[in-house]
Amino acid sequence: MAEIRIANRKIGEKHKPFVIAEVGINHEGNIKKALRMIDDAYKSGAECVKFQSHIVDDEMIPNKVVPGNATETIWDMMTRCQLSEKEEIQVKEYVESKGMLYLCTPFSRASADRLHRMGVKAFKIGSGECNNYPLVEHIAKFKKPIILSTGMNNIDSIKVSVKILQNYKVPFALLHCTSMYPTPYDRVRLGALQELKNAFPEAVLGLSDHSLGNYTCYGAVVYGASILEKHFTSNKRWKGSDIPISIGPSELRELIEGTAAIHQALGGNKCILKDEKPTIDFAYACVVSTEPIKKGAVFTKKNIWVKRPGTGEIKAKDYSKILNKRTNVDIPANTQISWKMIAENSQKETTNSDHKYTVWERGLSALQSSQHINNTILATGLAKLGYKAIVEKYIYVYPSNITKIFKLVPEVWSAIGGVGIDLGGGVGCVASTLAKKQLVNSIYCVEIVKETVELCQPLVKKRILKNNQGKVISVLGNFDFLELEDNSLDFALSWDSMHHSENLLQTLKEVRRVLKPGSLFVIVDRAHNDATPNSEIKRMLNIVYSKEFLKENFREENTVLTRKENGEHEYRFSEWKNCFSKAGFDLQRVLVIKTDTPENRKIRNDYNAKEQFVNFKLGGHGHRKVMFVLKA
Structure with a gap:
């Protein structure tokens, strides 16, 4: 794609439109007016202001020609409106x-x-000078970028000027223009932009517009215009030949913001976006029962149909696949049908011994700390008690509340799709909960404790995912050694596990390696205020677990176990941020999440992070967590 650069501003179809606020001669020779229009353009968000330089006796001979949009001769008008060199320097510097x-x-x-x-x-060359080839060549010799308006010219006459610019190797842009003041909409001819593109594929294109309002400029962006020029004034009640076709400050702001928005909206293809999932949830239809259906009955058009919302397992597109099959359970009316209700598609119960998982050997033998011994005992005990005990004693948060946490940040929820990874995934509750999203293909659930993978994950996956357990890939492995290809994952998650890393920077770098550029790594963990002294960090790590804690975790009550020995680390906000930066992540957002209690209302973070209160228990000390949103 064609591109030019003026100072540090890149201009072309890959960049947002370059809007030129054309003051021209609207100042009528009054320097105070000129400076005011500069101020108003700046306040409106302009990045470029343009004037006209007239030295009348070098520009024309005395004449009595009256422009179509004026009541006086061009000689008198320009004599009145010209600025001195000193004034033009003042304007430029301002x-x-x-x-x-x-x-x-x-x-x-x-x-x-x-x-x-x-x-x-x-330099900007006006339409009247487009075929003034001696002047075009004179300006081209300065070897600076040139924006050339092409009103009152056709392709053949424009070619001559373009050839001159090319001979001097001058970066240039061509602006389509109709030299009528104002230009009727049916004379704007936006289709000419495509004609210019075909004739001059190496040129950046734009529109110098004299129609009323901003409408045609918006349309020009769709046709590939990268430069938009409009006459501008601070006050439409001022006198001046170009005032009637000029836009004011509010219109200039709308032009800048509107064309930038349209530019963002260009391109793309017709596919289902991850961001459409919230709408899918209510707009799609799923297969439902329209009347009570007895076990063993056949599904027919009479007893099943497709209805909203789209949260069911079997979508409308699969309706025909269900017809004439039998149910293996009694189904009440108005119930969303799931695959497990279909007799010939029902699956055998998965036992713990049948649970298949992947083993990543690298780094496994190096991790045999008290933390993993403790979690081995915990996993073995909880597995005997079943799913509810696993959720309440291991992760402390129910799946429905996990979903609420991730939905607190819309860009996080929309980013969860494709293939991802849950680091230190534990019993698989977070991975299984998020794998329910339709847009998630699969999630690697990486856990270092074998018993947790073998005994707890099967129970959790079966309860949450039912027949879709395969969407969570259980992995026994070390999250410092991910046996995945570079740039292969769409997202990464970590819930209360990063603070267990023995080398946080190494772990973060490894996650960065496997993530695709621009994808998100969402960490839900804890962080201490930067003002927390080292002595307090040391005290927290040296706390010995109580007998009650040991008993709840299936340990002998006389065991002496500190938090540090259990693999805990305590990081301040700035320490987290420093590691993120060194690992190559951009910190996009920090959100402090708290269970709404009087104590938590009093405690404030010193990182200026936004705080969000929730009406359910978060688990952990003080029921407080921090969400870090990182961009690879």
Whole structure:
């Protein structure tokens, strides 16, 4: 794609439209008016303000020609509106002092030389000079980018100017223009942009527009316009030949914001977006029973149909696959049908011994700390008690509340799709909960404790995912050694496990390696205020677990076990952030999540992170967690 650069601003179809606020001669020779329009353009969000440079006796001979949009001769008008060199320098310096780009159109050789002396970053050549080939060549010799308007010209006459610019190796852009003031909408001819593109594929294209309002500029973006030029004034009640076709400050802001939005909306293809999932949940239809169905009965068009919402397991597209099959359970009316209700599709109960999982050997033998011994005992005990005990004693948060946590940040929820990984996935509750999303293909659930993988994960996956247990790939492995290809995953998760890493930076780098560029890594963990002293961190790590804790975790009550020996680490906000940066992640958002209690209402973080209160228990100390959203 064609691209030019003016100063540090890249201009082309890959970039948001470059909007030029054309003051022109709307100042009527009054420097105070000129400075006010610069101020108002700046406040409206403009990044470029353009003027016209007139040195009348070098531009024209005395004449009595009256422009179509004026009541006086062009000689008298330009004599009144021309600024001195000193004033033009003042205007340029004032524009640039506000961080905007200054552009100006020279109408003669002398004015072009003046602008060159002033050090302009680029030249704008007006439509009337498009076929003024001597002047075009004179300006081209300065070797600066040129924006050339093409009103009152056709492809053949434009070709001559383009050839001159190419001979001098000058970066250039062509603006389609209709030199009528104002231009009727049916004379704007946006289709000419495509004609210019075909004739000059190497050119950046744009529209210099004299129609009323911004409508045609919006349409031009769709046709590939990367530059949009509109006459601009601070006050439409001022006198001036170009005031009637000029936009005001509010319209300029709308033009800048509107064309940027349209540019963002261009392209793409017709597919189902991950972001459409919330709408799918209510808009899709699923197969449901329309009347009570007895066990062993056949599904017919009379007893099943397709209805909203789209949260059921069998979508409308699979309706015909269900007809004439038999149910293996009694089904009440208005019940969403699932695959397990269909006799010939029902699966055998999966036992623990049949649970298949993947083993990543690297780094397994190195991790034999007290933490893993403790979790081995815990997993063995909880598996005997069943699913409810596993959720309550291991992760402390029910699946429905896990979903609520991730939905607190819309961009996080929408990013969960494709193939992902849950690091330190434990019993698989988080992975299984998120794998229920239709847009999730699979999640690697990586856990270091064998008994947790073998005994607990099968129970959790079966309860939450039922016949879709295969969407969670159980992995016995070390999250510092992920046996996955680079840039292969769409998202990554970690719930209360990163603080167990023996080398946090190494772990983060390994996650960064396997994530696709631009994908998210969402960490739900804990973080301490930066003001927390080292002595307090040390005290927390040296706490010896109580007899009650040991008993609940199936340990002997006389066991002496500190939090540090159990694999705990305590990090401050800034320490987390430092590791994220070193690992190559961009920290997108920090959200502190708290169970709504009087104590938690009093405690505030010193990281200026937004805080969100929830009406359910989060587990862990103080029922407080922090969500870090990282972008690879």
